[in-house]
């Protein structure tokens with residue numbers, strides 16, 4: 001059917017494509033030109049497209065593929081590009097680096113040269129630390145990703161003259177001109193022009209938001225093709241049946257296609273929206289909102305303080321440093337750094353427990369997850385199907401049916417070339433014995449929408465006459481096989497499949513299902529030797545010959561894990577493609593309550609709101625297609641839930657991608673591993689419960705840090721303002737405020753090691769702005785009062801009125817503030833009695849700021865920071881104030897808990 005290979009001209013670059021943008025150039029092209037190029041490929045005959053790319057249906061040879069990889073660069077995964085060029089820009093554009101740069105400018109304007117230099121150093125340090133931290137976490141994530149890379153199957157030849165073989169390669173190594181083989185669950189690795197297909201359906205929702213999957217086909221014989229665009233409206237590249245675009249997912253069917261664009265030259269590459277970029281989590285949004293909120297506060301405070309001090313009191317020389325000090329005080333410079341460090345530690349802790357986190361923010365999402373959708377096999381059951389029965393249509397044992405089913409399994413696996421073993425076929429082929437007598441001629445592979453697999457068998461018989469008598473064998477879900485049958489082979493001979501017979505057979509399937517046995521129907525038909533390849537339309541006029549049944553043992557650990565997750569406030573919902581009664585039975589065995597079973601066919605009439613209302617904790621979705629699984633997940637997310645999805649099959653890939661956090665297991669099918677954010681290398685639901693706890697612990701420590709840092713900063717702002725209004729000299733030099741912040745924040749990094757109160761990990765939590773504002777508003781003023789007490793006390797020290805008196809007051813505040821805030825961290829970090837003790841790094845970190853405060857006035861930096869050693873007489877009153885502050889903090893903590901019923 002194909003023309004012979006066109007000669008491969010190694011000297012010429014890739015032949016001209018219909019539009020420059022689609023040539024796979026690493027620098028990509030404009031969206032309009034990419035669209036036009038794709039429309040051009042769709043409109044051209046297949047052979048012309050192949051010629052353009054100097055390729056053939058037999059694929060590229062390995063050398064040529066390597067050349068093209070060098071020429072066009074890696075595709076699919078945008079992370080490498082992002083890391084190389086955008087990371088430094090991102091690090092420099094972080095809100096707090098911007099703030100520091102602004103502060104440096106203001107300091108320079110005030111004429112504070114030392115301050116300007118230090119602030120600039122800090123800006124560089126903060127940016128560099130963030131850059132390093134991001135580089136480290138990106139490397140860690142990349143290392144984890146390699147354990148679960150997205151792969152694609154391409155046809156490649158070892159040498160130009162060799163036979164093509166299907167080869168699995170990392171998706172980013174697909175090059176223009178590669179012949180890509182598509183199967184259920186595959187993520188499309190490049191922009192593809194289809195050459196042939198069989199029942200191919202693609203989920204494009206990740207790019208278009210369209211929840212219904214789109215049918216794709218290459219030729220008129222398979223379905224109507226749109227007329228070529230006539231220069232009018234922009235071509236609809238998603239809607240075109242011949243195009244499969246990068247980042248979409250194959251839901252059903254198979255296809256062969258040629259890659260016409262990779263990487264930034266693809267459609268999503270041109271939109272700058274490569275699907276590798278994960279969506280922002282609720283936590284990211286929270287931290288970003290806080291960061292920019294503080295930047296806004298700083299930018300507001302600066303002119304206000306200036307106006308108040310300068311215009312009202314006419315003292316501009318004091319107003320400026322005060323304004324700068326306020327701006328510095330309000331800024332938690334290390335927030336992004338500590339937040340990332342906490343995530344990295346969370347992910348590292350999980351990897352020690354054999355939980356691999358591919359995307360750092362998934363750690364928080366694990367903790368925030370309040371709804372977990374699970375499939376059935378391999379999650380609540382062991383994923384080890386055992387044959388339970390083989391029956392004729394009357395219900396009697398029949399080994400002949402088992403043999404047909406095994407022949408179907410054998411040739412489905414052999415001919416479809418799918419790398420992911422199917423549990424049903426695996427079970428059938430275990431101890432299958434001799435299956436001689438037939439040879440596979442063609443296949444329509446199993447897909448989760450038809451729920452059938454069909455093979456065409458050729459008798460392994462040398463006599464020429466019998467060569468014509470092929471047998472079509474179909475196996476699949478009972479109702480879906482009955483849909484294509486017209487007769488039933490009973491003990492009394494063949495009878496027509498009428499409504500009564502169909503009801504009897506379905507009832508038989510239900511009875512076995514209620515007992516936990518998944519029944520598959522087997523049907524056959526005699527066919528003449530085919531003149532063309534099989535298509536789903538050939539699945540008709542079959543005769544039902546019986547059933548094969550399988551049992552899947554419940555996972556013994558599942559029931560305990562279900563209970564543990566329920567205790568932790570996670571609602572479980574089962575979404576399966578299996579029979580409703582089998583699903584109900586498995587739920588019962590796992591202790592999962594079932595109040596209603598919703599069938600896939602009933603979902604079509606529901607809008608998202610109705611669907612989300614229906615998807616309560618005791619709901620089971622059965623007989624759902626892969627795209628419907630993803631739809632349920634999306635509807636739940638739209639209803640405000642944080643949704644996890646745990647599944648291991650190729651059909652779970654769209655739902656894994658749609659969830660806030662997609663979780664799979666080590667033995668899962670490749671596409672599921674590629675789509676998931678988290679891989680449980682050992683254990684199933686039980687390991688997930690542990691991961692949820694770890695996620696919540698990380699979240700709790702991050703929130704703890706944010707609360708403590710903001711409380712301390714807001715307290716300092718209040719005290720600077722109050723002191724400015726009452727003291728006859730500037731309250732605190734901006735430089736000292738900055739150094740104080742950095743010392744304190746660095747010590748807070750120890751919180752990554754802190755123990756967490758059980759009450760904080762009992763329920764799912766998300767970022768709560770109101771709670772944060774309330775906490776800061778109630779606890780911050782305690783610090784401000786303490787600072788004022790320090791100023792008052794030091795003002796009474798006679799030395800303060802002599803030369804260097806201001807320096808003494810400033811040093812006293814600096815030392816006392818660092819000591820008090822360091823120790824107060826031990827009080828703020830827990831709700832008090834009954835809470836777990838601080839881990840030793842936290843204890844050490846609590847003492848560190850005090851030590852810094854005491855030692856810096858004796859260090860060579862003292863002059864730069866305007867600090868001087870305190871007289872001994874100043875220490876006892878400071879100790880009294882610090883003790884008083886700690887006592888006040890304990891009091892406020894108790895009162896706060898009584899009033900609001902919570903602490904952190």
Ligand SMILES: Nc1ncnc2c1ncn2[C@@H]1O[C@H](COP(=O)(O)OP(=O)(O)OP(=O)(O)O)[C@@H](O)[C@H]1O
Pocket residue numbers: 374375376377378422424425446451452453475476477478518519520575576577578579649651
């Ligand atoms: N290899 C196969 N050949 C034919 N039919 C199959 C095959 N595998 C599964 N089926 C049919 O398709 C139906 C749906 O498949 P399956 O139960 O695996 O869906 P699922 O959503 O992956 O289920 P689970 O929730 O258990 O993971 C099955 O009930 C069975 O009837």
